[in-house]
Amino acid sequence: MNTVRLVIASVALIVLLVTSAMAHHSAAAQDFGRRVEIEGVIKVWEVANPHGRVIIEVTDAKGKRDIEYETHSRNNMYRSGYRDGMMKAGDKIKISIAPNRDGSDGGYITGFVTAKGDKVGN
Amino acid sequence: MVHRMIASFQVSLAVLVFASLGFAQARGNTERPDFSGVWTNYQSGQPGQRGGRGAGTQAELPYTPEAKRKMDEYQALVRPTGDTPGGYCLGTGMPGSMLGSGGYPMEVIQRADQITVVYEAHNEIRRIYFGNRVIPVADRLPERNGYSVGRWEGNTLVVETEQLTEIVSQRFAHSAQAKIVERYTLTEENGRKVLTAEMTLTDPAFYTKPVSETKRWSIVPNGFLMTYECNEPLWERHLEELKKKAPGK
Numbered sequence: 001m002n003t004v005r006l007v008i009a010s011v012a013l014i015v016l017l018v019t020s021a022m023a024h025h026s027a028a029a030q031d032f033g034r035r036v037e038i039e040g041v042i043k044v045w046e047v048a049n050p051h052g053r054v055i056i057e058v059t060d061a062k063g064k065r066d067i068e069y070e071t072h073s074r075n076n077m078y079r080s081g082y083r084d085g086m087m088k089a090g091d092k093i094k095i096s097i098a099p100n101r102d103g104s105d106g107g108y109i110t111g112f113v114t115a116k117g118d119k120v121g122n
Numbered sequence: 123m124v125h126r127m128i129a130s131f132q133v134s135l136a137v138l139v140f141a142s143l144g145f146a147q148a149r150g151n152t153e154r155p156d157f158s159g160v161w162t163n164y165q166s167g168q169p170g171q172r173g174g175r176g177a178g179t180q181a182e183l184p185y186t187p188e189a190k191r192k193m194d195e196y197q198a199l200v201r202p203t204g205d206t207p208g209g210y211c212l213g214t215g216m217p218g219s220m221l222g223s224g225g226y227p228m229e230v231i232q233r234a235d236q237i238t239v240v241y242e243a244h245n246e247i248r249r250i251y252f253g254n255r256v257i258p259v260a261d262r263l264p265e266r267n268g269y270s271v272g273r274w275e276g277n278t279l280v281v282e283t284e285q286l287t288e289i290v291s292q293r294f295a296h297s298a299q300a301k302i303v304e305r306y307t308l309t310e311e312n313g314r315k316v317l318t319a320e321m322t323l324t325d326p327a328f329y330t331k332p333v334s335e336t337k338r339w340s341i342v343p344n345g346f347l348m349t350y351e352c353n354e355p356l357w358e359r360h361l362e363e364l365k366k367k368a369p370g371k
Binding site: 029048049073075076 | 348351
């Protein structure tokens with residue numbers, strides 16, 4: 001029973017995040033059917049409405065660089081588990097994103113795991 | 123003496139009966155369905171079953187050529203950037219504010235003379251007035267959510283909304299002449315309250331015939347709304363710009 005409730009809650013959360021994202025701007029630029037995980041170090045994390053702004057220092061095959069991402073609204077982040085003081089500049093973080101369709105750096109953060117292991121979204 | 127006592131008793135009895143009738147009538151007038159509470163998109167409790175607004179693909183609406191021209195012009199303007207009013211902290215306006223609520227929850231505060239509806243997204247607020255609270259049409263200013271007047275038809279709340287501004291940035295685009303009628307009913311499923319709104323939009327300037335949509339919400343026990351602060355980053359960036367331009371910088 002608890003598993004069923006968890007599945008319903010998870011599906012509802014995903015639908016909420018995606019539909020709410022689409023309500024605020026066109027989601028055409030990002031592929032919400034794909035999920036990519038990226039690790040890096042937080043440089044800027046602005047929690048705001050209608051969307052948050054995040055800059056993460058990422059090191060991968062293309063080298064080290066700062067990449068800007070968009071997050072969901074402050075209100076929906078809160079409902080997905082975000083709490084004040086959960087992360088700060090300099091912290092390591094693992095993000096899940098809907099990547100840009102054109103393959104460029106950036107995308108829409110749908111969830112993340114902090115260095116302490118706190119999980120928000122999916 | 124006996125006659126005076128009987129007469130006095132009859133008067134007292136009459137007063138008591140009329141007072142009781144009046145009390146009963148007053149109670150009858152206030153015993154309406156209580157829509158108060160916090161509401162989210164309808165949830166049936168079954169995996170894969172969602173309610174909310176009309177399920178399935180959205181049918182093409184019977185826009186007039188003039189409406190289509192205005193909407194196409196707007197889309198050509200914003201499509202390259204994906205901009206929306208919400209991205210600029212502007213509320214959707216009716217009927218989108220109502221039909222889109224639920225992802226971000228909706229709160230209903232019900233009084234006999236006014237029902238206040240708060241949509242969390244963009245802090246949009248509608249006030250539905252009853253009876254003496256309704257002001258003359260000439261004293262109303264057009265707004266994105268219009269001016270709403272309510273009445274009860276049995277247990278159905280009927281809300282008529284006019285004095286809307288023209289909005290082309292939502293599916294149910296409309297002119298300033300639009301009239302929206304919502305019929306709200308309360309039911310219960312598996313012990314949980316369900317609120318249903320049947321909306322009809324009439325606007326000869328934008329539609330060749332009235333258009334309708336049904337929206338459902340489920341109650342959220344002990345639910346709460348958050349404030350939707352939206353302009354703060356914009357204001358902080360403006361302050362940074364002012365600092366750069368300040369004398370001595």
